[in-house]
Amino acid sequence: AQSVTQLGSHVSVSEGALVLLRCNYSSSVPPYLFWYVQYPNQGLQLLLKYTTGATLVKGINGFEAEFKKSETSFHLTKPSAHMSDAAEYFCAVSDRGSSASKIIFGSGTRLSIRP
């Protein structure tokens, strides 16, 4: 069975500081990995995804994530936080061994940005 663990339900950083949101996954087969963002009172939107190939994945709004198989991690980073980055972030995993598979989401990390 697949699972996702997001370390830290709430992360607070200063504007301009590094953002690091941690995600570890468990999967018996090579996974697809995703980060989704949910802004206040809005739906979820895809931030970035890893499927195959390059392990460093760049997404929208300056975010990137690196797939580290040895650490079973897919941490999300952004070099310099902006006030508009305040949102809920969800890490997710799906089983790319299947032609169709549900995505399992982590419990989410709420990112707050201090002025």
Added chain:
Amino acid sequence: GAGVSQSPSNKVTEKGKDVELRCDPISGHTALYWYRQSLGQGLEFLIYFQGNSAPDKSGLPSDRFSAERTGGSVSTLTIQRTQQEDSAVYLCASNLPGTGKGYTFGSGTRLTVV
């Protein structure tokens, strides 16, 4: 359509009543998923449909919950004899499996059971 459409956007119902939530996926997307997001919680998988295959119902929390997908397109999630703990945002998503793309989510239906 251009996106995943869910209706109603908000639903207030009395405890014990049945409710139906509708999802209209993106045209051509063969897979359709239902999730539930409770206040301050993550996304809880409920059920998914893929083409003509039997749906994966492993996430349905009780037998009060059921879903169907007619003609491989529109889906309806039905909750019978609603309880207050059913209050949540119900999200629908669709995608085309095998492409490695993430889901496209609808805006959700906010269900409040009073």
